[in-house]
Amino acid sequence: MKYMNSAQAIMFLKDNQPFSKDTEEKFEVIKKYNDVRVHFLNHPDPQCIPLFLNSFGEGSGFGVYQLIEDVLMKFSIEQVVPHLISALKSEHIGVRYWCTHIAASFPAPSLIPPLSNLLSDPDPDIRCAAVTALSQIEDDRVIGILEEFQEKEGDPDVIDLIQEALNESKIDAAIP
Template structure:
């Protein structure tokens, strides 16, 4: 594996197929994991937007969670703008995983794109957004979460909001 092969694979998989396709084609996941390992050992910021836009629908059978380790090799300044684009993506998988990763890059620049996702139709995205917002040290966060609580119907998200609000109000 070299830089050209790794970048080429990621460019051709924007995003990766859904889990039901990956389930029958383990070669794609194996190659994706090789690419992940390559960039862990050979950091290059060219991979940041490519990884953020690689998330298909589903879990990637555990590999998507590991992409955060690659992104943590880079400064927030290198990652944030790409995360903002991921949070604004029309593709569910990219929005979901960008929401998950956002909690590791708490930055005020993420407040607005995260706030937009507080009304996303997917409860798991709203859940991840609450977690990410709670990591950002800004007085606007508490108001955003309080407003989200008024509209939220999912019991798990409501429980998380109550927990987060208790911690933020301390």
């Protein structure tokens, strides 16, 4: 599709909620998804926010998923965070994974509850992303939450990341 309008781009996103796992057969669809991403990068429309946040399948979307954040950065925290809160509770692992990464760029205290819940996610990559996102939020509750989950965590990589975040937050707290 050489040219698409916002209505066509919105319809494409609505039809792909979420994408299935990355496969070679999906490559052409992901190319169109990238065209939709570029469209909204150039023509921001808040209708695309929840649709992008709930579009992520398992995998990387052939490298396109990590570029969706650029579109979302066109919008305010107030526009993105309510949809992000909802997407972080998704039953789809791809949606949770990518939205947890995106949450680090929208450090709002209202994200603390859903991100804290993701510290118990079965996927250690999601738990790591939740630690990173929480560590970006300037709120006194974060240190206590991370300390509590550090005691419960079994994965050494997640434990190390929590410790790193705690050390960083204590350094930040000490700087007047």
